[in-house]
Amino acid sequence: MTDTLLVLNAGSSSIKFAVYPAHEDGAALCAGQISGIGTAPVLRMKVAQGDGQSEALRSFGQIAPDEGHPGLLARLLVWLEGGLEGHRLVAAGHRVVHGGRDFADPVRITPDVLARLDKLVPLAPHHQPDNLAGIRAIADARPDLPQIACFDTAFHRKQPRLAQIFALPRALTDEGILRYGFHGLSYEYIASVLPRYAGARADGRFIVAHLGHGASLCAMHHRQSIDTTMGFTALDGLVMGKRPGSLDPGVLLHLLQDKGMSPEDLSHLLHQQSGLLGVSGGLSDDMGELLALDDPKAREAVDLFVYRAIREIGAMISVLGGLDGLVFTAGIGENASSIRARIVAGLHWLGLRLDEKANADHGPRISTPDSQAEIFVIPTDEERIIARHSRAFLHEASRKAQ
Structure with a gap:
């Protein structure tokens, strides 16, 4: 049985996903996206075959047109764990747009972390809620599966201070009104x-x-x-x-x-x-x-x-x-x-x-x-960066457990 990582980038009308080896920095075993969420959900994906990949339109079967993230991600987990024979999901890594001041590195998602990320929704109202919806949907479907949040803001958190601050009263800067950067x-x-x-x-x-x-x-x-x-x-x-x-x-x-x-x-x-x-x-x-x-x-x-x-x-x-x-x-x-x-x-x-x-x-x-x-x-x-961070998390957790 080969351990694998699920990488998710959840948006309002689509969910991009990929599955990677859990213990080596290899290419994705499969990748794709669920599009048309809220209207007519469709799964399109590429599955690795030898040296290349084949693309196919995959069916979930009967889906209600308005089925949302929880149901679709639960279906995706079932499909992946049944369709990728000989593979077992051991963690899920997520793109989260805003990490604010507190999150400058990937982090294991806990109820406390999720609550802190909820407070950042006003700073990324068209991204953060969907990212967190994906996390919650996986937690509902597989509460035992470790989840790791990887942040679009983290790469910029070590910038020089002058690149991060606005010319606002210092008290507002100290509250976290900063130039965080994204992508x-x-x-x-x-x-x-x-x-x-x-x-x-x-x-x-x-x-x-x-x-x-x-x-x-x-x-x-x-x-x-x-x-x-x-x-x-x-x-x-x-x-x-x-x-x-x-x-x-x-x-x-x-x-x-x-x-x-x-x-x-x-x-x-x-x-x-x-x-x-x-x-x-x-x-x-x-x-x-x-x-x-x-x-x-x-x-x-x-x-x-x-x-x-x-x-x-x-x-x-x-x-x-x-x-x-x-x-x-x-x-x-x-x-x-x-x-x-x-x-x-x-x-x-x-x-x-x-x-x-x-x-x-x-x-x-x-x-x-x-x-x-x-x-x-x-x-x-x-997605490959998220997989690397998730893989590093699993390696560190395994090292500490020894």
Whole structure:
């Protein structure tokens, strides 16, 4: 019987999952997602077969259209434990978006930990509740299964203090109103594999651009986070699919005081109506769709996305005191060659040079030999990082038990 780890990234309408070996850093035995939660749940997954993977649409049987996380995750556990013959789940690792001040490392989930994570829901209202719903669903279905929380904020918690604080009264800073940063699991993965691509230069001054529906930058030195564009919440920084990124706080006061918006209205505006969707006049929040449209509003949304990315990369370079490398990752970063080309063109003054053919082929190295900094496209793998942390937890627990 082979021990395995279940990795979960639970969202409001989908649950991404993967199963990894529990005692070695191997590839996923299977991976997939349950989509259409709340409407028509469907399971799609890839199962490892020899040197490759086969993709298939798997059926749960009869499912009520409105079946939620608890029932679906219970079904998934039954399917995995029955469908992966010769394998036994021994732990579950979860992506949790916000760890606040208290959680700078992965942690075993207990009732006390879960209660403390509940208090952070207002800081990530469109992520944290679903992450915690996944934890509770597994606890209900398998109360004996150890669960480990891995935090998107943790990678940034060792940043210099000046990168973490706002210019607010010290008492508010002491209460925990800080720049936490996000996408940390993605950045941690890129940091872990960067030597494969950049060799000894990997410990130099790198900027990683995690560009997806949610987007941010991370300035790294010695593969540690030095600064990042997201802050107290995941609303700050770059233009995103539906989120505005950096915004003058006076705009928020104006909307509340002069436009009569309620806090709930404002939250909906910032989380669901802004970003690419808002600038495009409601055309789309999807970069691929906007790039395909011949519409001036779509072009302006894309132009603003690129402009803000270039501006923020410039700020990160200043923090680092130079640049040795730039990495593109996540959905847009890995797949939108035209966006990468436009961002690099905006950094031409730095001596960055793009290999057009390599960029069209999506890398991994997309800079020319004479470029002053190396440029890479590296697919991220947050699930593998969660599996590593969960595996380390099991190893440590076993060591202590001996």
